[in-house]
Amino acid sequence: MARDRHAKGPEAEEEADGSSGSPPGLPSRLWRSIFRTPLTPRTERERKRVVLNHLVLHMRPVRVPERTIPFRHTFGLGGMSATLVGLLILTGVLLMFVYEPSPDRAYGSIEALRRNVRFGGLVRNVHHWSANLLVFVAFLHLLRTFFTGAFHGARQFNWVIGVLLLIVVLAANFTGYLLPWDQLSFWAITIVTGMLGYLPVIGEGVIRLARGGTEIGSATLINFYTFHTTVIPVTIVGLMAFHFWRVRKAGGVVIPREPADDPADKPATVLFVPSLLMREFVTGLLLVAAVMVLAVALDAGLGAPANPGMSPNPAKAPWYFLGLQELLLHFHPTWAVVILPGLALLGLLAIPYLRYDPPMEGAWFVSETGRSLAVAGALAAVALTPLWVLLDEYVIDWSGWLGGLPPGLSEGLVPAVVALGIIWAVIRLAGRQYGGNRQETLQAAFAFLATALVILTAVGVWFRGEGMALGWPWTP
């Protein structure tokens, strides 16, 4: 790529510092043995070398295309995710000093944290809000990457790494959800691990493995705690390093273009230090400030201690799995938990590997046609998803209408085929209206599914009350 000529080994450029007369003393020799480049580079040459010579910075490019710098291009979502992971590690380490992962003591240790540790509640709130924001920001990052077509060529596999990161982030959130050991966390984990039971053949075994037994108890808690505090953070940091490095190898983030621009134009570049680094730093600091405000204003809360004998009504999964739980109310469990999410995940992973003619990247929605198709897909989902939820709640009775069929067909295959048929029809109609090549058409489908997921999640969070019946969020 354009930057490869800058990426020569640092040894190729000879030392320039320390050129004055007398030999440097021990402190400065020690300092220079640690930091071989000045930490506050002044010349352009030093600014390049500081990137190459630092363990962390060397994952970033030396020069970046100037047009990728503005905030509106990426909205800094990747950097924000990294900042949140940093906050989570810092606060998580503090929480580990106080938290005791056993059913007898877990709840009490959180109470003690809130009551007896100065800033204990605040640190927990920062951890809580960072974790929840991370799911949200990572999802937006995925949308940004998709709708700027940043998954072709050198970025193909980085898309896959990104999807893996999203999955691991969800795993981190999920394992952390159990730790307070209150009614909310206990029953949310019960429900979601219960969903695993619908995996064909292996379901029963997977559920036992996930819970460390048949019921949620001390084995579940210690397993979740260990994954949450060791395996998962290490995996996240490792994948993040891989993800960043791949961005560097692809020559920085995708270059924004207007649809009419000639892709062959060589973009003007600027140095990473300070042009991009300082922007990222400022974005990160502002985000930290925002999280702090959130943590002060909104308490993470702690419900009644977990009581395995009494399920609360309603019992809900964590919010990021409520879309899945909503699917459970409309499809046979094997379809809601296994087949439909499995298909969605496969589709997500396949996105960079489909054949595109031509692959288009850089511009938001890649073209005007693409924009129209994406908007059409999203609007169709806004109209059809609530309609489906309402009809299925009050009108449709699949098993009643198709009485003779086994439930896997009448409540699984049939509604799934109907739903997929509706989506297919929407895409065909939009395609007939606006035209468009494969990538532009894919945007209609992606926009539809992403919007549907958001709406299903919102229904699960706000419109499901007692007994998971539909209702308004403001009636008690």
Added chain:
Amino acid sequence: MVDRRDERPPTEETGTSRRSFLSRLWLGLGGLALAEYVWLMVEFLRPRPDPAEAAGVLVAGPVEQFELDSVTAFPAGRFYLTRLADGGFLAVSRECTHLGCTVPWMADEGRFVCPCHSSAYDIRGDVLSPPAPRALDIHPVRIENGIVKVDTGRTLKRRYFEASQVARA
């Protein structure tokens, strides 16, 4: 003098040379070491025997203690002992077969209702309304010398209620 040609990386033709065989062997052994660690992890995560489950048989009490057509909760055993109108006994698990919530007995409605997704079961554990996919699990009940005993160490899954599941004095 060593013949330099021998040190060239193996090509298609020399792919089965001793050197490439040994390299592959080492790589394979490294992979094996990794696989062993994964195996270790699986062994460590494998559920350990549950003392409550191993405890096995729970003595519920004498037959006449339980009224006809009644449901008695045994929180320690995580089940309900139901006595049907005809005098038969069933030990019904309290765990909803949909997603594992705990189902309370609604005495006034005469049914189990799951608070999570409103599945309902009758006194025999049979599904009255979905989304529950099958009847509540049961534990084997034995009646010895007029004493009802429930084997909580064994859980029997069932699709529907059948008369053969009922224990009689």
